[in-house]
Amino acid sequence: MAQLTADPLPNHDPSEGHGHGQDPEHAHNPFLAHHFDTPRHQFEAGKLGIWLFLITEILFFGGLFCAYAIYRSLHPEIFVYAHYYLDTFWGAVNTGVLILSSLSAAWAVRNAQLGEQKKLVFNILATVALACCFLCVKYVEYAHKFHEQTLPGRYFNPEHEVWELPAYQKAHGHAAGAAAVEGEGHAAAPAEPAPPGLAPAAGAEVKHPPPGAPVRPRNVGVFFSIYFCMTGLHGIHVVAGIITWLWILRRALRGEFGPSHFGAVDYAALYWHLVDLIWIYLFPLLYLIH
Amino acid sequence: MSDHQHSGNGSPESGSRRDGHHDELAHVTPVRLLLLIWGALMVLTVGTVAVTMIDFGGQTNFVIAMAIATIKAGLVVTYFMHLRWDRPFHTLIFLGSLLFVSLFISMTLLDKSEYEDSIQEMYLKKGQ
Numbered sequence: 001m002a003q004l005t006a007d008p009l010p011n012h013d014p015s016e017g018h019g020h021g022q023d024p025e026h027a028h029n030p031f032l033a034h035h036f037d038t039p040r041h042q043f044e045a046g047k048l049g050i051w052l053f054l055i056t057e058i059l060f061f062g063g064l065f066c067a068y069a070i071y072r073s074l075h076p077e078i079f080v081y082a083h084y085y086l087d088t089f090w091g092a093v094n095t096g097v098l099i100l101s102s103l104s105a106a107w108a109v110r111n112a113q114l115g116e117q118k119k120l121v122f123n124i125l126a127t128v129a130l131a132c133c134f135l136c137v138k139y140v141e142y143a144h145k146f147h148e149q150t151l152p153g154r155y156f157n158p159e160h161e162v163w164e165l166p167a168y169q170k171a172h173g174h175a176a177g178a179a180a181v182e183g184e185g186h187a188a189a190p191a192e193p194a195p196p197g198l199a200p201a202a203g204a205e206v207k208h209p210p211p212g213a214p215v216r217p218r219n220v221g222v223f224f225s226i227y228f229c230m231t232g233l234h235g236i237h238v239v240a241g242i243i244t245w246l247w248i249l250r251r252a253l254r255g256e257f258g259p260s261h262f263g264a265v266d267y268a269a270l271y272w273h274l275v276d277l278i279w280i281y282l283f284p285l286l287y288l289i290h
Numbered sequence: 291m292s293d294h295q296h297s298g299n300g301s302p303e304s305g306s307r308r309d310g311h312h313d314e315l316a317h318v319t320p321v322r323l324l325l326l327i328w329g330a331l332m333v334l335t336v337g338t339v340a341v342t343m344i345d346f347g348g349q350t351n352f353v354i355a356m357a358i359a360t361i362k363a364g365l366v367v368t369y370f371m372h373l374r375w376d377r378p379f380h381t382l383i384f385l386g387s388l389l390f391v392s393l394f395i396s397m398t399l400l401d402k403s404e405y406e407d408s409i410q411e412m413y414l415k416k417g418q
Binding site: 039040043044047048051052054055058059062063065066069070073074088092095096099100102103105106107109110113114218259260262263266269270273274276277280281283284285288290 | 314315316318319321324325327328331332335336338339342345351352355356358359362363366367369370371376377379380383384386387388390391394395398399402403406413
């Protein structure tokens with residue numbers, strides 16, 4: 001690009017031989033790379049490139065969706081049991097946050113296309129802010145899970161049994177929770193033998209489940225392995241999105257985007273919508289299990 | 291860097307950027323449409339949460355949740371990612387990727403129970 005600004009002569013590079021040497025606009029346009037004939041040529045090439053990248057991303061996440069499909073079809077009871085440990089409220093909030101950030105990203109593309117400089121900067125900032133908001137909620141959720149030890153694989157050793165959780169009591173009526181408190185006094189037989197490896201630490205109080213409480217299925221940790229892999233990989237993509245948007249913001253502040261060269265904003269937005277798209281599926285798959 | 295837009299030079303971009311669509315590189319989505327799609331996505335999100343409160347029995351809840359997610363994904367892809375106004379080839383490769391993901395998942399699901407016997411045997415040996 002540098003040589004284009006430095007050299008105002010139209011025939012600066014006769015060796016290219018594409019016949020566009022006569023096009024004075026080409027020589028003056030600092031945002032048209034020398035290997036493209038026209039802004040449209042450049043835009044279409046970039047667009048195809050970003051779509052191919054998005055396709056690889058879909059296939060990449062496909063592996064995790066496959067793992068999810070296999071474990072859920074083999075052991076639906078694990079998913080039903082474990083999903084009470086997730087907070088639907090925070091999941092729904094994050095869905096709203098991401099959808100709003102998709103709106104601001106799509107709006108930013110429009111601003112770039114129309115050359116609305118101030119609105120473009122505002123919408124990029126809004127997208128970055130909402131993406132950070134998403135990560136903050138994710139941090140709250142992850143911190144809670146680490147605290148509660150609802151962790152992947154054999155590290156699943158929850159502080160609270162499922163019938164003690166508000167989500168479970170809400171779904172099954174408060175009677176179940178009340179029975180749990182009552183159950184403490186009764187000399188009920190320990191209905192749930194702790195599986196080896198999941199045995200509570202010495203000195204931990206033994207909790208008696210209320211009648212009708214579900215027995216913890218084997219390998220509940222598998223759900224949390226899948227949960228952390230899927231949301232973790234998605235979170236990494238959100239971080240990558242923030243970095244991309246900050247780069248776009250820097251270029252926008254330098255006035256690098258306009259009606260004939262808004263490609264980068266468009267491509268960043270396409271990537272961002274894909275991140276939103278994956279969350280649209282992750283939310284019901286992980287949080288809304290029935 | 292400031293004179294990159296050729297404003298005032300009579301370049302086609304500056305002349306037609308607000309009215310006609312003929313010289314633009316891509317379709318400019320109207321604000322009303324953006325807001326409408328956002329509203330629809332929010333309504334569907336609230337709807338998918340609300341619908342989990344009702345037990346339809348069997349796999350119906352799962353099917354409803356996935357159907358709503360697919361409608362939302364369709365809105366995002368068609369309007370936010372402007373596939374509606376884009377080259378059909380991009381739609382083709384996008385749908386192609388979904389086809390291959392579904393092939394991948396369904397072929398893998400075909401023999402998911404193949405090792406179940408040996409797994410059960412292992413747990414029996416371990417006395418669980």
